[in-house]
Amino acid sequence: MRSRVEESGLVRFDQVSFNYGPNAPVLRDVTFHLPPGSFHFVLGASGAGKSSLLQLMYLWQKPTSGRISLFGRDVAQLTRADKALMRRRIGVVFQDFRLLDHLSARENVALPLRVAGRYTSGLDEHVRELLAWVGLGDYLDALPPTLSGGQQQRVAIARAVIARPSLLLADEPTGNVDDRIALRLLYLFEELNKMGTTVVIATHNENLIERLGHPTIRLTGGDSRHPAIAHPPVLPAADA
């Protein structure tokens, strides 16, 4: 199986098109493959389809046409149970974090290990180290609603990487932190990548992309086509 993955790519899109319901297509005839251990940025204007592309990769959406294979297997052939197992090998940083509000930062990060039945108290130390590394050593037991936006984003990143996934998908993972922390987080991704994880990051932060210089997947389309209006339309004031 390893060899099949080697030759076809860990992620493989063949003529994949995707649209939500009866709407205009979001992705059209997308074909690419990502070799194991690669590191890619996904670029594109807001609404171009970056998140949709990642959603196809983490099996949240199904392609309208075309074929997607992950880890050498056609995802259309997978049973529900297969998909659950495959998802355990994919770490995802969601654009809207999706933390569980009733679990502490530490419990949120440990969740993928627990769901996979891999959690042992020995790993607790590891969870703590990872949270300290993203700058949340003082917030181990804080609940997400009591964390700042950037802190929540870092918990989400820690959760995505804790189980050393084979594939890491991050959707705008640095939108709520400053460039110093952003670089630190990307360093974490690069470290994982060096150890074999295939990484895909959707981002707008062109600063970072330039600095790291990894190959990019560029999506065109989306809603950048609307013409500008010279002056912003502004109402008369309510008070006076």
Place this chain on the structure above:
Amino acid sequence: MRSRVEESGLVRFDQVSFNYGPNAPVLRDVTFHLPPGSFHFVLGASGAGKSSLLQLMYLWQKPTSGRISLFGRDVAQLTRADKALMRRRIGVVFQDFRLLDHLSARENVALPLRVAGRYTSGLDEHVRELLAWVGLGDYLDALPPTLSGGQQQRVAIARAVIARPSLLLADEPTGNVDDRIALRLLYLFEELNKMGTTVVIATHNENLIERLGHPTIRLTGGDSRHPAIAHPPVLPAADA
């Protein structure tokens, strides 16, 4: 009243301290005043207290000590009904958007007008123009869950400015869009500002801050104090 506002500032913090419950203080002895028609950036590391500062301004939190006045009135003296009326003069872009998922983009944007009883069908045209200006002319009737992250953020911005508020507070309003759109959105804020709106924007985007060159409020503290650890702690891989 206008003169009282002129002399004391539209927003005035006097020795304001703030902490959540029994925790370490987030803000300590903050004193400043923002004259009507001013434009400020709030800067600070992730967790420094930017969102908390804005929450105090839009009356979501109460200071632990010190005195805040808005529009020349001490907020501690306001009744519930007074506060509701005052909130109608404040437009807020929340860091997590807070759109209503069951209302279309257009209805979300029109909501402040409706709640204030100021909505007339004539304003519908204005709502449409504003959405077109932020690049969502094709998404008037889309529900927020069917919008991309950046699209949602732009709906949130349109909602904050639709009623031409006297005070506009925006929390990381460009975290999910690229620099081109970010500049366009800031242009909208500047336009409003020119017409008299006092603007306060919390952001990490140092690019923008430099380009626009407005005065800044800089918050220190937060969790930038944690020492870096040389190598990110990474677990052995699950598969292989």
Place this chain on the structure above:
Amino acid sequence: MILARQRDVPLDKDASARFLPWLIAFMVYLATLALAAAIAVSNVAQAWDSGLAGKLTVQVPPSPPPSAGDSGRGQTARVDAVLDALRETPGVRSAEQLSQQEMARLLEPWLGAAAGSADLPLPALIAVEVVPARAPELASLQRRLDRAAAGTRVDDHQRTLGRLLEVARTLQLLAVLVVALVGAAAVVTVVFVTRTGLSIHRNVIELLHLIGAQDAYVARQFQRHALRLGLTGGLIGLALGAATLWALARWVGQEAGAVVPELTLSQPQWLSLLAVPLAATLVAMLTARITVLRTLARLS
């Protein structure tokens, strides 16, 4: 505009919109049946009470006990003596001897056809009506009648009536208990549904609050929702309850008339059942309003 406002909190898409009416209907149904039972039992008790109050039955045995002295007189003379004594008693409105046919009807279940034969030496029964306010004292009446014809006995039915009324009162108590329980359950349900609605839509409520909506504006949305669901459920429950009662009443009239006592309701009583769904609706609305306002008061 009103329709538009209602949509601010999308309650009509919640599970509650589909389930609450049925839960309310169920409770109103039970309450309607229980209330109808309470009313019917009270009707029966009243019928018994007013049927038997102010009525006495006097038995004159066919022949005097051997110990008595007036063994010479025939039964007719003895009955006449008792009747005279009764009519002289203050407070007695009327006293009539039951005819042979009436006696036969009473005894038929026990004696069969033989009850009709004239030669059966039955005791004479006299139905007495007294003016309730001036009813003669029972013991002294018994003594006087016994003097008029030895062996005569007076029965004021109080023992039987007392027991029946006690049963009726207990049944009523049970019915009222059920109504109270159902009412409590309805309040609990609405509080639960409203709380749940608040937590499902907490973000919507917070946002409305943050953009300057007054508390009443938010409460009104929940209130209307509860009003609508409560009314729908209440009317369904009432309709089902009324149908059940109607079927029961028909059945009682046709088949069980002889065994089951009069269980029908008068028209005003039927109308009073309308109070159940109306009360349910009101309870639902007020509960929703109070719950929402309390929650909002906790937001700064």
Place this chain on the structure above:
Amino acid sequence: MILARQRDVPLDKDASARFLPWLIAFMVYLATLALAAAIAVSNVAQAWDSGLAGKLTVQVPPSPPPSAGDSGRGQTARVDAVLDALRETPGVRSAEQLSQQEMARLLEPWLGAAAGSADLPLPALIAVEVVPARAPELASLQRRLDRAAAGTRVDDHQRTLGRLLEVARTLQLLAVLVVALVGAAAVVTVVFVTRTGLSIHRNVIELLHLIGAQDAYVARQFQRHALRLGLTGGLIGLALGAATLWALARWVGQEAGAVVPELTLSQPQWLSLLAVPLAATLVAMLTARITVLRTLARLS
């Protein structure tokens, strides 16, 4: 570990955790009472039925009707003739004439003290027991006995019994209807609570799904929650129901024994009431499981 898993979906902080047990308790309470009523009524009906089944009453009038030919014989002879005829009839197990005392006890409510006097020419009553499987045909028996002593009548109590059983059956039907309704309401409530729980915790469920949790893992959390709440509520309801029944039984025993028929339950019947909360719990758990699995199946 198990405790830790349960917390993945924070159901125990929902409003449902506080309200569902009381709603279930309320329903189990009603179902328990209704079921107890059904059982008690069935007990009474069975008592009547087995008391009267296979029993006939034969009346021999004190003197033959004038048209009959055997006017010479006394009542004793006539009764003996009827008894002989009965004993010769195949399928008759026994035939006994009621004694003077038994007659008096039966007639006392109607005739008063006079019922006891020997000189009252009452019909003789004969209690007959037949072998139910080989019961003689009623019309031919009537004809044969009339020949033995003119005017003799046979009563198999079917008319009275039929009516009483019909009332009993209707009451039972009502009780079963209430139990069914309560059961339906319980299912509706649990489905509602589960759906609501799903929509409150939709984000949690989606996330668990996205990080690779199996459906059963998610369903288990809701299932356990419903199990716990259902059991708590069921036991509260049963306890309250049992207390009410016990109080009623005491009251019936003491006060109303004469009027209200035997309404007590046997021990196994008391135990069978335990089925109500257990059923409620099971229903709650399965409903929750099915609802969750269905919702999950819709996630890709």
